[in-house]
Every structure is written in structure tokens, then in C-alpha cells.
Amino acid sequence: MGETGPEQPTLALSHVSKAFGAVRALRDVSLELFAGEAHALAGENGAGKSTLVKTLAGVHRPDSGQVLLDGEPVVFHGPADAQQAGVAVIYQEPTLFPDLSVAENIFMGRQPRGGLGRIDRRTMNAEADKLFERLGVGLDPQRPARGLSIADQQLVEIAKALSRNARVLIMDEPTAALSGNEVARLFNVVKALREQGCAVLFISHRLDEIFELCQRVTTLRDGAWIAAEPVEGLTHEDLIRRMVGRDLDALYPKQETVAGEVALKVDRLTREGVFADVSFEVRRGEIVALAGLVGAGRSEVARAIFGIDRFDAGSVTVGGTRLPAASPTAAMAAGLALVPEDRRQQGLVMELSIERNIGLAGLRDLRKGPLISRAAERDRARDWAVRLQLKFGRLTDGVGVLSGGNQQKVVLAKWLATGPSVLIVDEPTRGIDVGTKAEVHRLLSELAAQGIAVLMISSDLPEVLGMADRVLVMHEGRIAAEIPRADATEESVMSAATGRAA
Amino acid sequence: MSETTSEAAPAQKASPGPDAPGPGTSRRGVGHLLRWDVLVTALLLVVFLGGSLTSPSFASAGNLSFALGDLGEIALIALAMTMLVVAAEVDLSVASVLGLSSALVGSLWDAGWSIETIIPLVIVVGAVCGLVNGLLVTRLGLPSLAVTIGTMALYRGLAYVVLGDRAIAEFPQQYASLAVDDVPGTPIPYPVALFVVLAVVTAIVLHSTGFGRSLFAIGSQEEAAFFAGIRVKRIKLVLFVLSGTIAAFAGVIFTLRYGSARADNGVGIELAVIAAVLIGGVDFDGGKGTLGGVIAGVLLIGLLRNLLMLNDVTTEIQSVVTGLLLIVSVLTPRLAAVIRQRRRLPAP
Amino acid sequence: MSTVTTTPPAPAAGRSARNLVDMVFRARELSLVAALVVLVGVTAVANSNFLSGQGVKDILLNTSILALLAVGQSAVVMTRNIDLSVGSVVGLVAFTTGDFLSADHSRGIVSVVILGIAIGAACGLINGLLVSFCRVPALVVTLGTLYVIQGVDYYLAHGRQINAVDLPPGLLDLGNGSVLGVPYLPLITVLIMLAMGFYLRSYPSGREFYAIGSSPEAALLAGIPVRRRVLAAYLLSGALAGLGGVLWLARFGTVVADSANGWELLVVSAVVVGGVAITGGVGSVYGATLGALLLTTIGSALVVLRVNPFWQQAVTGALLLLAISVDRVLALRVARLLRRRNVRRV
Known part of the structure; x- marks a missing residue:
């Protein structure tokens, strides 16, 4: 459908380079975004995707090369200029004002005005309500942004971008914290926008999403332009090869190991309002995955085990030593290590x-x-x-x-x-290129084979299924299921994570 | 407070910033010359030479010894302040603790206590003052700036409560001389000798021990330091207690040196201390700095003040100079960074 | 939170969370009023003179200048900055405008007010430029300018003193006269406070002050002219300090170089006690003004209750600490409650 769009790109980069000190983040990169087309930007982390996004958003100015708006060279002196030109950006990290209301966050700088040029709060809140209705979420526009979950923050960001009625919508990993349903709703809205003639740039490390939403894909590697081509006819493998520059034989090199004695024992661990009654064991030589949606309380359990946060009840035992609450020093002395999120x-x-x-x-x-x-x-x-x-x-x-x-x-x-005798890794491969990802997996596998107990938190389902001896699935702050490797499938894990299974 | 000022920082920090040591080896030499503590030391030499030329009495041993002695309290407090600022905290209440300590010395002496009892007691009070700061910062997670602005008023107020607007003088000669006299056989006053010893200890602690390493880690990224098992809160608490203790001790020296205990002793000294620390190249946002730089900064302020005094410049102008130095000391590195960044930008 | 709930979660939880937050922030202004009432009540019982017409008038007059400075300071603090130089600006302006008037009696009050505001704004401009464009930490800059401005003030004064007899009666009338029984000074302060409060709440550019303090990074990405707003906050704080200087001269008539010496602490305390978060983004000029009123009233009450007047500074400091501690504890409580609601909503 995008192929038949107007020949003039709405927004384009032409031979853009950008360096930070000695690091050349972008080298001679070109990109064309057409009205009515969703364009994917693929590449490992550090390939320059975020720099490219920030260049389009007016945060960075290219050292050489041009930004073209409707074919004309423009210079964005700041984010305000880009917004003026109809570019809306959803950044990877939500950028909200915690002290202001959700509606104010959405309409900052473009508040509906009433008499005397005052802000018309009633209209503003009503507009926000309408946006949330479109996205199918029940957020209160008048509550402060402080205290929103990451997923809700991301939804506010999306509402903010939608409210701009932008000609160009740029989304830098908008789906990382969203559940399947929220992603589906977002995609419906984006498809509708695209059909209305909006140009979309979409970044995601979930390749399936790229194939579902986008018509064209531009691939970057090490800051350089590799390819721009239609998505149709490409396979996952093609895309990965372009991103990493080689074939990947084994992304999940799991070694078979024999589980030894219990190294980490968590018993009825509870942190009020965050997670409750969490019990499990990890044995030497085992890789145990803690799966679930973002916000289900997985990282919080890890933080409490390691002593970053205080737990209110329950106990943590490492190699026979019971750990005091809230003491990373004691946890480390007992042989715990935490690679944080x-x-x-x-x-x-x-x-x-x-x-x-x-x-x-x-x-x-x-x-x-x-x-x-x-x-x-x-x-x-x-x-x-x-x-x-x-x-x-x-x-x-x-x-x-x-x-x-x-x-x-x-x-x-x-x-x-x-x-360490127990290694907790929280999202060990988030935002890591595919090549290093395989290396990290191999390392985890070797560590387990050497007798270290590994507890792995991951939102990457293939990683969970590929690496874990057992999968613990969390839902609403509780362990909803424990699934042995043999029975762990995408279906079984997801149904437990979303609360459909007992 | 300082976060606001880094408006453009998200862009800079997200990328390997201009300060990141890059492989640009050809510019390494220039980078070294631009190192702030080197600059300050050079400036120190310039002031010294300029002083010797314009004022014949400047370079005399007697004057220098006096200038150094005059610096004693500032220099002492600067040692603790350096560690605090490296850990991205600040203690504005030091001058008030000094005042409170002075007021206590005066009123207890007036009440007939012996100096031998007064000194330990006053130092304990200083430690408690620091403990209050530290507990408010670490237990409640309050910004140290706000806390110490509050305790700055509180401790100074308590000093007035203790002594009112009286001045207690007439301390026995043997104690006063301790704060003024030279170490036998040298032109070095006792407080300076004490400072030298403490400075060496501080330098070793800051640059060669795990505690020092932890301070730099806390100052640049507190959360990461905490996740690495560093006892962030305990370390900060120790720093505040140390700062209070040293400030109280400086109050004792101040009182004995001038032979006068007053509630308003040392008003505004926190400015000179912070100026010395920042001029010495410690980053106000934490994580960067050397003790050598701070010592150069202390000396620079001391010599400059002394020079102004020798040339009959009034104290008002001296405070203008200190204020300007403070601003320049934080402004220059930032401007230098901008210039360096500009120069590197046109990359091939 | 991010579960696959097919029905939109009930908004009720969100709304009550909002009410809770609202309540906490209103509670600040209400508790200030309550503290005032108790303080005034107790003091009045102990000494009936406290509530005499003259007593109340004195408190209002004494509050006016502090509150004016607090209004300007809250704009700065809201953007997560601080202006410690206000006290010395008041001193400088009070002396220079006094000098200006006593040199020539025919000079009008309007020109003096303009001169004072201009000097104050110039000081604010320097602070603002250094903080916003040179990105120097606000605390350090304004601590530096505090001493520079004070030094300049002492230098100009050279130990001299401006006397009330040298000043035109019109100016002294401004400081001590009243309209319909209400003194001019509090009237001016209240008008400025209302205008500022209205602007900050109801205009997009006003909201941007809160946005900047709430998250400087997000403000930059949202295209808010951060530097211009921060500069504006300092200009405002400086200009109001300038006006404060003129009013100081008008009220006291006799002025030496160290007017308002050390007031920066008092002003910051008033603002923080009034509920403007020192970390920015939260608070109102009304709260700041109430904070100023409370501090002044405490000072007067101590005098009336024959408490050693030297306690005043200590009480100010203690109150500041109390205010930030209570804020913090409440914020932690609210965060905890919001977190629980989040989980329940899932």
C-alpha cells in the first residue's frame, strides 16, 4: 500500500552523519518516510537507531547531511521545531512530568484555551478521556502521572503523540512494557493513522511486530546504512542477517546439566502491595526463569532477594544462610549476585x-x-x-x-x-544486539554447568523457553505457575502470565 | 538542585559525552593542559609571583605563616567538604556548627569549666550536629542542600541561644598559643601542621582506599553504587558526622586563635570552603575531583585574601573577590567543556 | 497493571488516588492556616495586645516584603533552582534607591520604583544567564552573587546611612500609609501574589514552570523553552527583590548597607514551609505567602511571649526541617498507597 504513496517523502534524512566525541553514531545514513506507510527501523542496540530518532525529533542536529521535510531541507533547532513540523515522537523511556496531571502531560504546550487565553481544563480533560477511549484504557486524566506503572506511562506517551494529529509518528520501542492486548489496540490505532495518511517510523526488537505492522524496513549496523527494502518477501533470518552481518547458528546454546543441591531458597516472601507469598528454590546447575508481564513483580522479587528493597515477610536462604532483609552486603557475602534490569x-x-x-x-x-x-x-x-x-x-x-x-x-x-554461587540476571539481554545475546546465553549456560544457580528474569519468551530448566510464571505479584522445561511452551507460559490458567 | 542546570544533559549524557576519554591521542597533550587542577596550580604560582612583586612583605616567612594560619579553619573544613561534594552532597551548615562550637566554648568557659573538658564535649556536639544532618539526608532521603540550609539556621540560632550577643574573651594564654604558635623549630603554626597531617590522611583515604572509591561511585551514580553492594547510606552518614566534627574542632581553633567566643563567629565561612573545593576542581555534581586540586584551591583563596589585605583592600571587596572566584570556578570548566565539544564536533 | 484486562479497569481507583494526592497538597495549606490559628490563639490568650489593631498591622507590614520575596523565590524553586541572592539584592536596592532619592528630593516615587525593579532585574538577569545558559549549579551561582552583590552594596555605602528625613514624604507614606484601613504594603503583595498565582495556574507558559521542575529532561523533549523560562523565573525573583528593596526603604526610612542581610534563609524557609518542594514541580505562591506569614507571626509571637528573641532563627531552621521532613514522609506514604492501588487494579 505504501508503494503507491506519493513519490515525495514526508520526512527524510539524506546522508546524515553524527558523532559524539570519538564515537560516530551515524555515518552517511538516509531514510525516507512516506505518507500512509509504516516504516520499520531495524538494527542492534548501538546501531544508531536512537540517535536517528533524536535527529528526526530535533534533539540532535546532524554534523553533515540534511533533514528533508516534504523534499525541502529544514533545520530543526530543537524539539519544538520538529513538533511544529508535525513530527510526534514516542521515546523508549517515558518522559512524563510526575507532578502534573495526566491530561496536562498530554497537552503540555498545546493546552486548549478558554477566555483570556486561560487553559480550559474541562475541555482538556474531556479530550484526554477521548484519547484513552480510543486506546481502550481507563486512565483518569486528572490523576498525577506520579505512580503510574511503566505500561500506563507508555500509554500516556502514546496518547500524547496521537493528540498531536501528527503527520509523522515516530515510535521507539513503544511496546516493550505493553501486554498483548494493549499492543493489539496500539497497532489498530496506528494502522488507522497510517490509512489517514500519517507516516510512521516504528522501532521494535520484536521482529514479529515489524512484520505485522510495517511495509518497509531500513536496517542500520554500527551507525551505517545497510539496506532499505519492502518487508514483504523478507524472512526473520534475512533481517537478522542484515542486522548482525552474519548467520546465527545457535542463539540458545543450552547445555544439559544435572541439578545439584538447593542454592537459593525463597519462602513465602512478601512485600506489601508489590508481591505476596512468593516461594521457590533454585538448585546448583539450574537455570530457572522468572517469566510474566512487565509489572507482574518479577524485578521487585529479585530486588528484595538481593536486599535492595526491604521485604515485609518471608525468608531468603542462600546456601543454608538466612539473609537479613534489606542488606545487599549480607546477600553478597552469602554468594548472591544481581545483574540489574x-x-x-x-x-x-x-x-x-x-x-x-x-x-x-x-x-x-x-x-x-x-x-x-x-x-x-x-x-x-x-x-x-x-x-x-x-x-x-x-x-x-x-x-x-x-x-x-x-x-x-x-x-x-x-x-x-x-x-557468586547464585546469579540473578534481570533482563540479561535487553537492548543487546543479537550477536552479544548469543554470547550471553552461552555464558549463562556455561555458568550453570559449572554449578552456579541462575535465576533469570526475562520478558523475551523465546529466551525463557530456550534457556530455562524450569519456568516460574508471575501474575499480579504471585507465582501463578511452575512449568518444567518439557512442558514450557509459548502458550502455557502466556496463559499463566495473563492469569488465564490456574 | 543541580539537576536543572543540565538542560542539555540528557542528550550529552546519553551519548559518550565530551568528557569521555576518546582515542584522539593528538589532543591528549592539550587535554592535560586543560586539566583544572593544573590550571589552578599555575594560577596559584601567578598569584604568588604577583604578590611577591607588588608587595615586598608578601613572600616573607612571617606573612606566609600568618596567611596559612588565617586559613586554618577553612582548610580543615574543606577536607571534609571535599569528600562530601565528591559523593554529590553538600554541607552548608559548617559555618554555623563552627559558630555553635565557639559559643559553647565561650559560655562553658564563662561558667567555669576547664578547657580540657570543654573541647571533647564541643566536638561531640559537632558530631551530633553532623549526625542530625546525616540522618535527615540518609533516613528520609532529603536533599542535603535543603537539610543543611535548615540546620544552618538552626545551629546558628542555637549559637545565639547559648551565648546571645555576648563576646567571651580572656582565654588563658597557654591555650590561645596552641592555636597561634609555630611548631618548635619551624615557621609552621600548629593548626597548619595539623592540616598537613589530616590532608595527607584524607588524600590517601579518598584516592587509595575502598572508602574513597565508593565516594566517587556514589557521586557519579548512586543507584549503581548501591546495587554494587556499597553501603551508601552509612558512608554518607559517616561523611556528615565527620564534617560536623571537623567544623566543631575548627570552631575551637577559631575561638582560641582570636581569643574571642561569639555566636556569629565564622559567618559565611561555608562560602569560602565551598569556593575552595570547587576552585580545586571538584565537580559540584559529584564523582570528580582530587584532593591536590582542593589544597591548591584553598591556598589560592588564602593567598589572594592575604594579598588583598596587604594592599589595604577592604573586606567587602574581598567578599566580592571570593564570590567571583566561586562563580568563575564553576563557570570555567563548563565553558571549557563546551569549547572542547565544539572543537571536536566537525568530525571527518 | 499491564495485564490483558479486557474491560477497561474501573477508573474509580484512579480517581480516589487523585483525591488522595489532592488532599495531601491541600492539607499543606490547611495545616498552615491551622498552625497560624493555634499560634495566634495561644499568643492572644497570653497577651491580649497581640491581636490589637497595631499588632496585626505590624505583622502584616512585616510579612509583606518577605512574602513578596517568597513569591519570586517560589517561581525559581518550582523550576528546581534556588536564588540565594535575594537578601543582598534587597539591601543593594534599598540603599541605592535611598541614595538616589536623598540626592534630589524632586525625584518621583514612580521613577524610584522603576529604578529599584530595574536593578533587581539586572541582578536576576545575571543569575538567570549563568544558571540557564552557562548551566552552572544554581546554588553555587547565587551563593556567589550573594556575596558579590553584598560587597558592592557595602562598597557603595561606605559606612553611610540613609535617613528618613532625607526621603520624600510620599515614599514614606507608601511604606506606612493605608487605604480604607488596609496598609499599602500587604495590598501590593496580595495583588502580586494573586496575579502570579493566576498566571502559574491558568496559563500554558505558567504550567511550564511546574513542568520544568517536575522533569527537566521531559521538558526539553516536550519542546519547552527551558532556558527562557528559568531565566524568566530569575528575572522575576530579581525584580520582586528590587521592588522589595524599594518597599524596605519606604517602610523603614533609615537604611544602612546590611538591610535584609541573611534574609535568603528566611525566604527559602518561607517557600519550603509553604509547601513548594525544594526539588521543584510542586507548590503554589499562596502556600509560600502563608509560609511567610507563619514565620513572621512566630517571630512576633516570640517577642510578645517574652521568649528570648535569639530563639527566632533556630525556630525558623527547625520549622524548615520539619516542613521538608513532613513533606517527604507524606510523599512516601502517598507513593506507597498509589502502589497498592496499582496492584489491586490489576
Whole structure:
């Protein structure tokens, strides 16, 4: 359908390059968005997708090359200019004002006006209600944005973009936190917009969604343009090959292991209002997946086990030692390690170097007398960087210059260096390119084979099914099902996650 | 408070920022010259040379010793403040703790207590003041800026409650001389000698121990530090207690040095301390800085004040100079970063 | 939350969550009023002079300038910044305008007001430019300008003093006169407060102040002219401090260089006690004004109750700490409640 659209692209990038210091985020990239067409942008993390989005949104200005609006070169001096030109963006991370009401968040800068140019709150709230009706959600426009779940925040972002009646709608991973139903509703709305002549740019790491929604796909790799082609006739494998530049034989190299003694025992763990009555065990050599929708309480369980948050009732036992509540130090001493969900905020100190980040969880082990031994720190970092095949310039480089996948390896190195008996990984491959993803899977598999107990939280269903010996499914803060590897299917896990199964 | 100022930061921080050491080896030399603590040290030399030329008495051992002694309290407090700012916190109440400590020394002495009893007691009070700051920051999660603005008023108010607007003088000579006299055989006053010892200890703690490493990690990314098992709250609490303790001790020295205990002693010293720390190249947003830089910053402020005084510049103008130095010290690195960024932008 | 509920979740939970939040924020202004009532009541029982016409008038007059500064300061604090230089701006303006008037009695009041506001706005402009365009931390900048402006003030004053006799009677009348029994000063403050409150609540650009304080990153992405708004907040704070300086001169007549010395603490306390979050995005100028009224009333009450006047500063500090602590505890409670509701809604 998009093929027959007007020959002039609504919004386009022509030979755009953009560098940040030494990192060249975009190199000579072109992209054409046509009215009435949904265009997918594919690529590993760090391929330059987000930079491209921010260039279209007016956040970044290209170092060279042009942004074209209806064929004419334009310069966006800021997000306001792009919005003026009819470009609406849904960013990967929701960007809401927590203290303002949901309706104000949607209409910030474009509030309906009444007499004397005042804001007409009644109309504003009514308009917001209408938008939510279209999306099929029951959010109250007058409640503050603070306290909304990630999924609801994303829905507000979507409503915000819709309210702009934009000519170009850019969506950077809008579906990551949404349930199947919400995704379906979103897609219906987007399809309707597309039919009304809106140009859509869609980014998702779920390839199925690209194939369902989009007509064309542009692929980036390492900041460079690889291909732009119709989606029709492409296979998943074709697309992956373009993204990573090679075939992937085994994305899920699961080794068969024999489960040993119980390493982590969680008994009736409860954090009021977050999760309740969570009990399970993880044995040495096992990979246990904790599945469920975003917001079901999985990460919160992991945080409570590790002592980041305080649990209100229940107990956590690691290798026979019962852990006190809210003490990461005690958890680490007992042999726990947690690779957290948010790499940039929780996993790494972005301003510190690779070696200092790797040493951070083991400052006690690096001591020589009262002082830190720099040699020990360097050895530890080099040792693990080599074992995990980290791609780096110097160990003294800031972790900020690494790609997402290599950053995740630094986080893993930091924790593996502490010699844990139980490793909790929260979304270990989120936002990681397919190549590194396979490496991380292989690593987890090897660790389990070495007798480490692995608890893996993941929203990536193929990953859960491919890697786990057992799958625990959470729903509404409780464990809804425990499914052995043999019985775990997409269907069985999803039905438990959505509360359809007992 | 500082978050607001980083309006363009999301874009910068998301990308490997301009400060990230890149492989641009050809510019490494320039980058080194642009290092702030090096600049400050150079500036220090310029002031020193300029001072020696314009004012003959400036470079004399007697004057320098006096200038250093005059700096004592600021320098001492700056040590604790450096650690706090590196951990992305700040303590504005230090001058008030100094005042409270001075008022207590005065009123207890007036009530007939012995100095030997007063000093430990006052230092404990200072530690408690710091503990209150620390508990409010760590237990309630309040911004240290707001907390210490509050305790700045509270502790100063308590100083007035203790001593009113009286001034207590006439401390026995043997104590006063401790705060003024030189270490035998050297031109170094006791407080300066104490500072040198503490500065060495602080430098080692900050740059070579796990505790110091933790401070930098907390300052640049507190959440990540917490997830790495660093006891963020406990460490911050320790820092605030330390800051209060040192401020109280500085209050004792201040009182004995001037031989006068007043509730308004040391008003505004927090400005000089923060100025010295920031001039020394510690990032107000935390995570960056060296103790060497801070010492250079302290000396710079001290020599500059001394020079202005020798040239009969009034104290009002001195405060203008300190204020300007403070602004320049935070402005310059940011402008330098912008310039560096501009220069790198036209990438091939 | 993000489950596959086929029916839209009942909005009732969301609405009650909103009411809860609303209640908490209203509670701040209500509790301020309640605190005032108790304070005034107790003091009046102890000393009936406290509620005499003159007593009330004094409190109102004393509150006016503080409240005016608090209004300007709340605009700045709302954007997650701070302006510590206001006290020294008042001092500078009070002295320079006094100097300006005593030099030539024929100079009109309007020109003095304009001069004062202009000087204040110029100081605000410097702060604003440094904070918004040079991205220097607000605390550091305004701490620096606090001392620079104070130094300039002392330098200009050179130990001199402006005396009431040197000033035109019209100006002194502005400071102490009244219309229909209501003194001019509180009237001016109330008018400015109402105008600011109306603007901040009802105009898109006013809401942007809240948006910036609530999330600077989101504000930037939403295309809000963050720098211009922050600059505007500082200009406003500076200009109101300038006006405050003129009113100070009008009220006291006799002015030395250190007028309003140390007031920055009092102003910030008033704003925070009044419920403007020091982390931005929350609060109102009405709350800030109530905060100023409460602090002033406490000061007067201490005098009337014959409490050692030296307690006043300590009480101000303690109240500031109490206010931020209560805010924080309430916010944590609300967050916890909202979280529970989220789970129940699933």
C-alpha cells in the first residue's frame, strides 16, 4: 500500500552523519518516510537507531547531511521545531512530568484555551478521556502521572503523540512494557493513522511486530546504512542477517546439566502491595526463569532477594544462610549476585572506567592492607574482560564509550568476579544486539554447568523457553505457575502470565 | 538542585559525552593542559609571583605563616567538604556548627569549666550536629542542600541561644598559643601542621582506599553504587558526622586563635570552603575531583585574601573577590567543556 | 497493571488516588492556616495586645516584603533552582534607591520604583544567564552573587546611612500609609501574589514552570523553552527583590548597607514551609505567602511571649526541617498507597 504513496517523502534524512566525541553514531545514513506507510527501523542496540530518532525529533542536529521535510531541507533547532513540523515522537523511556496531571502531560504546550487565553481544563480533560477511549484504557486524566506503572506511562506517551494529529509518528520501542492486548489496540490505532495518511517510523526488537505492522524496513549496523527494502518477501533470518552481518547458528546454546543441591531458597516472601507469598528454590546447575508481564513483580522479587528493597515477610536462604532483609552486603557475602534490569542506572557507574566498574563489587578483595591495590584491580578486570571477550580499547576507558552489549559484559564481569554461587540476571539481554545475546546465553549456560544457580528474569519468551530448566510464571505479584522445561511452551507460559490458567 | 542546570544533559549524557576519554591521542597533550587542577596550580604560582612583586612583605616567612594560619579553619573544613561534594552532597551548615562550637566554648568557659573538658564535649556536639544532618539526608532521603540550609539556621540560632550577643574573651594564654604558635623549630603554626597531617590522611583515604572509591561511585551514580553492594547510606552518614566534627574542632581553633567566643563567629565561612573545593576542581555534581586540586584551591583563596589585605583592600571587596572566584570556578570548566565539544564536533 | 484486562479497569481507583494526592497538597495549606490559628490563639490568650489593631498591622507590614520575596523565590524553586541572592539584592536596592532619592528630593516615587525593579532585574538577569545558559549549579551561582552583590552594596555605602528625613514624604507614606484601613504594603503583595498565582495556574507558559521542575529532561523533549523560562523565573525573583528593596526603604526610612542581610534563609524557609518542594514541580505562591506569614507571626509571637528573641532563627531552621521532613514522609506514604492501588487494579 505504501508503494503507491506519493513519490515525495514526508520526512527524510539524506546522508546524515553524527558523532559524539570519538564515537560516530551515524555515518552517511538516509531514510525516507512516506505518507500512509509504516516504516520499520531495524538494527542492534548501538546501531544508531536512537540517535536517528533524536535527529528526526530535533534533539540532535546532524554534523553533515540534511533533514528533508516534504523534499525541502529544514533545520530543526530543537524539539519544538520538529513538533511544529508535525513530527510526534514516542521515546523508549517515558518522559512524563510526575507532578502534573495526566491530561496536562498530554497537552503540555498545546493546552486548549478558554477566555483570556486561560487553559480550559474541562475541555482538556474531556479530550484526554477521548484519547484513552480510543486506546481502550481507563486512565483518569486528572490523576498525577506520579505512580503510574511503566505500561500506563507508555500509554500516556502514546496518547500524547496521537493528540498531536501528527503527520509523522515516530515510535521507539513503544511496546516493550505493553501486554498483548494493549499492543493489539496500539497497532489498530496506528494502522488507522497510517490509512489517514500519517507516516510512521516504528522501532521494535520484536521482529514479529515489524512484520505485522510495517511495509518497509531500513536496517542500520554500527551507525551505517545497510539496506532499505519492502518487508514483504523478507524472512526473520534475512533481517537478522542484515542486522548482525552474519548467520546465527545457535542463539540458545543450552547445555544439559544435572541439578545439584538447593542454592537459593525463597519462602513465602512478601512485600506489601508489590508481591505476596512468593516461594521457590533454585538448585546448583539450574537455570530457572522468572517469566510474566512487565509489572507482574518479577524485578521487585529479585530486588528484595538481593536486599535492595526491604521485604515485609518471608525468608531468603542462600546456601543454608538466612539473609537479613534489606542488606545487599549480607546477600553478597552469602554468594548472591544481581545483574540489574537497568544497566545504565543500576548496573554501571557510567563515568568510571571499565576496570573500576569491574572492581566496584569487590573493593574488599582488592585491598592490600588498608589500601586498594591498583595492580590487583587491573588484573581482575583484564582477566574477566578476556574471559567474556569484551571489546574495548583500554581498561581505563569510561564504560560510556562501550556498546550496550559490551556494557552488559562489564556488568557480568563485575559480578562474576565476586565468585557468586547464585546469579540473578534481570533482563540479561535487553537492548543487546543479537550477536552479544548469543554470547550471553552461552555464558549463562556455561555458568550453570559449572554449578552456579541462575535465576533469570526475562520478558523475551523465546529466551525463557530456550534457556530455562524450569519456568516460574508471575501474575499480579504471585507465582501463578511452575512449568518444567518439557512442558514450557509459548502458550502455557502466556496463559499463566495473563492469569488465564490456574 | 543541580539537576536543572543540565538542560542539555540528557542528550550529552546519553551519548559518550565530551568528557569521555576518546582515542584522539593528538589532543591528549592539550587535554592535560586543560586539566583544572593544573590550571589552578599555575594560577596559584601567578598569584604568588604577583604578590611577591607588588608587595615586598608578601613572600616573607612571617606573612606566609600568618596567611596559612588565617586559613586554618577553612582548610580543615574543606577536607571534609571535599569528600562530601565528591559523593554529590553538600554541607552548608559548617559555618554555623563552627559558630555553635565557639559559643559553647565561650559560655562553658564563662561558667567555669576547664578547657580540657570543654573541647571533647564541643566536638561531640559537632558530631551530633553532623549526625542530625546525616540522618535527615540518609533516613528520609532529603536533599542535603535543603537539610543543611535548615540546620544552618538552626545551629546558628542555637549559637545565639547559648551565648546571645555576648563576646567571651580572656582565654588563658597557654591555650590561645596552641592555636597561634609555630611548631618548635619551624615557621609552621600548629593548626597548619595539623592540616598537613589530616590532608595527607584524607588524600590517601579518598584516592587509595575502598572508602574513597565508593565516594566517587556514589557521586557519579548512586543507584549503581548501591546495587554494587556499597553501603551508601552509612558512608554518607559517616561523611556528615565527620564534617560536623571537623567544623566543631575548627570552631575551637577559631575561638582560641582570636581569643574571642561569639555566636556569629565564622559567618559565611561555608562560602569560602565551598569556593575552595570547587576552585580545586571538584565537580559540584559529584564523582570528580582530587584532593591536590582542593589544597591548591584553598591556598589560592588564602593567598589572594592575604594579598588583598596587604594592599589595604577592604573586606567587602574581598567578599566580592571570593564570590567571583566561586562563580568563575564553576563557570570555567563548563565553558571549557563546551569549547572542547565544539572543537571536536566537525568530525571527518 | 499491564495485564490483558479486557474491560477497561474501573477508573474509580484512579480517581480516589487523585483525591488522595489532592488532599495531601491541600492539607499543606490547611495545616498552615491551622498552625497560624493555634499560634495566634495561644499568643492572644497570653497577651491580649497581640491581636490589637497595631499588632496585626505590624505583622502584616512585616510579612509583606518577605512574602513578596517568597513569591519570586517560589517561581525559581518550582523550576528546581534556588536564588540565594535575594537578601543582598534587597539591601543593594534599598540603599541605592535611598541614595538616589536623598540626592534630589524632586525625584518621583514612580521613577524610584522603576529604578529599584530595574536593578533587581539586572541582578536576576545575571543569575538567570549563568544558571540557564552557562548551566552552572544554581546554588553555587547565587551563593556567589550573594556575596558579590553584598560587597558592592557595602562598597557603595561606605559606612553611610540613609535617613528618613532625607526621603520624600510620599515614599514614606507608601511604606506606612493605608487605604480604607488596609496598609499599602500587604495590598501590593496580595495583588502580586494573586496575579502570579493566576498566571502559574491558568496559563500554558505558567504550567511550564511546574513542568520544568517536575522533569527537566521531559521538558526539553516536550519542546519547552527551558532556558527562557528559568531565566524568566530569575528575572522575576530579581525584580520582586528590587521592588522589595524599594518597599524596605519606604517602610523603614533609615537604611544602612546590611538591610535584609541573611534574609535568603528566611525566604527559602518561607517557600519550603509553604509547601513548594525544594526539588521543584510542586507548590503554589499562596502556600509560600502563608509560609511567610507563619514565620513572621512566630517571630512576633516570640517577642510578645517574652521568649528570648535569639530563639527566632533556630525556630525558623527547625520549622524548615520539619516542613521538608513532613513533606517527604507524606510523599512516601502517598507513593506507597498509589502502589497498592496499582496492584489491586490489576
